[in-house]
Amino acid sequence: MADKKTIIVFSGDMDKVMASLIIANGAAAMGSEVTMFFTFWGLNTLRKAKKIKVKKDFMEKMFGWMMPRGTEKMGLSKMNYLGMGAAMMKSIMKKKNVNSLPDLLESAQMMGVKMIACTMSMDVMGIREEELIDGIELAGVASYLGEADEANVNLFI
Amino acid sequence: MSEIKLNLKGMQCPGPIMEVFKASKKAESGDVIVATVSDRGFEKDIQAWAKKTGNEILDMDVTETEITAKIKMK
Numbered sequence: 459m460a461d462k463k464t465i466i467v468f469s470g471d472m473d474k475v476m477a478s479l480i481i482a483n484g485a486a487a488m489g490s491e492v493t494m495f496f497t498f499w500g501l502n503t504l505r506k507a508k509k510i511k512v513k514k515d516f517m518e519k520m521f522g523w524m525m526p527r528g529t530e531k532m533g534l535s536k537m538n539y540l541g542m543g544a545a546m547m548k549s550i551m552k553k554k555n556v557n558s559l560p561d562l563l564e565s566a567q568m569m570g571v572k573m574i575a576c577t578m579s580m581d582v583m584g585i586r587e588e589e590l591i592d593g594i595e596l597a598g599v600a601s602y603l604g605e606a607d608e609a610n611v612n613l614f615i
Numbered sequence: 616m617s618e619i620k621l622n623l624k625g626m627q628c629p630g631p632i633m634e635v636f637k638a639s640k641k642a643e644s645g646d647v648i649v650a651t652v653s654d655r656g657f658e659k660d661i662q663a664w665a666k667k668t669g670n671e672i673l674d675m676d677v678t679e680t681e682i683t684a685k686i687k688m689k
Contacts, residue, residue, distance in 0.1 A: 480628065480629055483633060486633075487633045487635075487664070488632075488663075488667045489636075489668050556627045557627070
């Protein structure tokens with residue numbers, strides 16, 4: 459039986475999300491079943507890059523507007539300098555042949571990594587299901603704990 | 616039994632290990648995957664991968680610029 463790994467993606471920083479996706483891809487390649495839980499800022503990883511028209515109140519609109527829509531728009535956790543750091547990092551990664559975040563995300567999904575969006579965070583931040591990429595499950599803390607119980611590695615990023 | 620050659624030079628972590636994994640899914644028992652990689656971490660990574668997945672490393676050739684590993688599929 460394949461063993462399990464669980465990763466909680468709390469951060470919405472480009473570098474941290476990248477680390478979580480590399481670990482998820484690697485674990486899947488090692489033959490593990492991987493589940494990623496996206497909560498709070500991490501939820502932005504799963505947002506479609508395109509603006510989706512949904513009904514939101516004022517605060518939700520503000521949140522949606524201020525947070526990055528997808529991995530492509532994320533900033534670095536350090537030395538971001540209003541996005542210049544992230545742009546520089548992307549160009550270096552490209553030059554050194556490191557997979558981009560959208561590629562890593564797609565690859566993880568293709569490898570069968572289970573991705574779960576935290577419904578409470580979605581509600582708080584006003585992110586609707588229609589705004590998320592395909593193939594995402596919606597669940598809460600009990601689902602995560604159920605999976606973590608069976609896992610032998612559990613990370614909080 | 617056949618030999619599956621993979622040229623994974625230029626690829627960065629986790630690319631090479633994922634390509635070996637994908638090839639292993641298609642391979643049959645007894646097949647040998649020959650992977651040539653330029654990522655230095657691969658030397659240790661492929662050993663961890665083989666141990667975890669129960670496949671056997673037959674040979675490993677490490678030069679200054681690349682690593683070639685022969686892995687026999689279980």
